[in-house]
Amino acid sequence: MTERGALRVRLNSLKREIAKFGAVGAVGTLVNFGVFNLVRHVTDLHVVRASVIATVVAIAFNYVGFRYFTYRDRDKSGRTKELTLFLLFSVVGLVIENGVLYAATYWFGWDGKLQANFFKFLGMGIATLFRFWSYRTWVFKALPARETVAHAESFLEEPEKPPAVRRAS
Secondary structure, three states, X not given: OOHHHHHHHHHHHHHHXXXXXXXXHXXXXXXXXXXXXXXXXXXXXXXXXXXXXXXXXXXXXXXXXXHHHHOOOOOOOOXXXXXXXXXXHXXXXXXXXXXXXXXXXXXXXOOOHHHHHHHHHHHHHHHXXXXXXXXXXXXXXXXXXXXXXXXXXXXXXXXXXXXXXXXOO
């Protein structure tokens, strides 16, 4: 395969990955906003607490979507490690997402319903960039390319033996 062809294949693969990540993320966003606004309107919890609950629910939904849809072809050998890393990076994303909301609400006093949803969305956008990078780099690692594996396996094969030389009797 030419260098240009290999680049095209990698870019197409990245486009598909981003599209799948975006599809799961879009539904996760709806889950996040739905739970956030439901909790805010049904309970008397503060805005950031409601947002943290919503983010945790969305994280659980997203793990299932990423593992079984977006990254279903990735390495599945270390599920405990994968889940641990997913939760670690998700918590960092939770802090980023809700840190933006916290700053807007408690530092600047922007705590109206529309403002809370706007700053939650802004925080989610920033956290999403971090999550995409961390999940694809650390959590759902790519398996080696088929060509690389085939090339590596070719070294393991025994070389063909020359036909036996007949001895003159």
